[in-house]
Amino acid sequence: MGAKARNLAAAIFLALQLCLVVHAQFTPRRYFCWAPNDYANTFSLDIKIRGHELTQSQAVARYHLDPTGRYENPATHIMDTIRQYEKTYGRDDRAEVVLRWSLNGHEWQTWRWPEE
Numbered sequence: 001m002g003a004k005a006r007n008l009a010a011a012i013f014l015a016l017q018l019c020l021v022v023h024a025q026f027t028p029r030r031y032f033c034w035a036p037n038d039y040a041n042t043f044s045l046d047i048k049i050r051g052h053e054l055t056q057s058q059a060v061a062r063y064h065l066d067p068t069g070r071y072e073n074p075a076t077h078i079m080d081t082i083r084q085y086e087k088t089y090g091r092d093d094r095a096e097v098v099l100r101w102s103l104n105g106h107e108w109q110t111w112r113w114p115e116e
Contacts, residue, residue: 038104039103039104040072041071041072041073041075041078041102041103042070043069043070043078043099044101045059045063045065045097046059047062047095047096047097048095048096049095050094056069062085062090063078063085064081065078065081078101079111082097082099082113083113086113086114096112096113096114099112099113
């Protein structure tokens, strides 16, 4: 492979990476993004398992989240984690989850599981 072909392959690879970074800026899920992380979510979880309410420490432990209630990625990642857990490991628990979060100190938002 000649130098010209290697340079072309490298240019195509970098152009593809740039396109993916730009695309990720306009989607709610940014799992594989080189773009700057500008998120600071504060969250709380209210979880009932068969009518029994979990403590905050039990709730964050269930989904392996930070016990401080801070999350430096989009809140959709927390929703995806809860959704995945409740559809697999917790499918027989009949969990009712209320996630509340505030992005960068703005208005609080709410999401519930099971989704309607």
